[in-house]
Amino acid sequence: LAKTTQPISMDSYEGQEVNITCSHNNIATNDYITWYQQFPSQGPRFIIQGYKTKVTNEVASLFIPADRKSSTLSLPRVSLSDTAVYYCLVGDKEKLVFGTGTRLLVSP
Amino acid sequence: EPEVTQTPSHQVTQMGQEVILRCVPISNHLYFYWYRQILGQKVEFLVSFYNNEISEKSEIFDDQFSVERPDGSNFTLKIRSTKLEDSAMYFCASSEAGVNSPLHFGNGTRLTVT
Numbered sequence: 001l002a003k004t005t006q007p008i009s010m011d012s013y014e015g016q017e018v019n020i021t022c023s024h025n026n027i028a029t030n031d032y033i034t035w036y037q038q039f040p041s042q043g044p045r046f047i048i049q050g051y052k053t054k055v056t057n058e059v060a061s062l063f064i065p066a067d068r069k070s071s072t073l074s075l076p077r078v079s080l081s082d083t084a085v086y087y088c089l090v091g092d093k094e095k096l097v098f099g100t101g102t103r104l105l106v107s108p
Numbered sequence: 109e110p111e112v113t114q115t116p117s118h119q120v121t122q123m124g125q126e127v128i129l130r131c132v133p134i135s136n137h138l139y140f141y142w143y144r145q146i147l148g149q150k151v152e153f154l155v156s157f158y159n160n161e162i163s164e165k166s167e168i169f170d171d172q173f174s175v176e177r178p179d180g181s182n183f184t185l186k187i188r189s190t191k192l193e194d195s196a197m198y199f200c201a202s203s204e205a206g207v208n209s210p211l212h213f214g215n216g217t218r219l220t221v222t
Binding site: 030031032038041042046092093097100101 | 112139143150151153156163164166197199201209210211212213215218
């Protein structure tokens with residue numbers, strides 16, 4: 001079972017870039033890396049997914065080094081509304097397991 | 109944008125009663141999931157479902173739990189005899205191509221067992 005490790009919490013200020021790194025040392029060859037965001041009392045929301053190198057969409061970038069044993073979610077210019085829990089997940093057959101996530105607090 | 113919808117948003121039941129939580133996944137999705145989140149804790153995997161059968165399940169998903177896709181649109185989670193510790197937020201999710209494609213989550217059903 002591919003396990004992920006992330007910082008428990010991070011603090012930032014509005015307008016800053018935030019980078020959250022996740023380690024997944026035993027990622028399998030076919031596994032993708034996916035990041036989700038969760039606000040209180042809501043379901044997790046897909047942010048970005050990647051397999052290798054770099055992926056960018058309208059909300060975030062995902063950097064994955066060649067060995068794929070870690071990944072970094074980059075949120076450019078965060079705002080107060082980005083305060084949430086961010087989860088890094090690695091596919092494991094049809095059993096995608098959430099870790100404890102990173103609680104990001106954005107302050108004015 | 110298509111959404112996963114869950115009903116009811118809040119269900120209160122007495123211990124020992126059966127409950128059915130309902131979900132309408134995104135229409136062209138083939139993979140379906142149930143997760144739960146006890147207040148203040150992490151999101152826990154319960155079960156995945158594909159091609160009318162369970163693909164994976166966790167140790168939480170014991171004989172008291174069952175899932176069903178009774179027609180082409182609904183996906184249900186049944187808890188046969190609820191316990192106090194079943195109180196949680198239950199999230200349904202669907203995806204187009206399994207865990208290596210994005211899972212789309214509903215906004216959950218808050219189950220309170222008294």
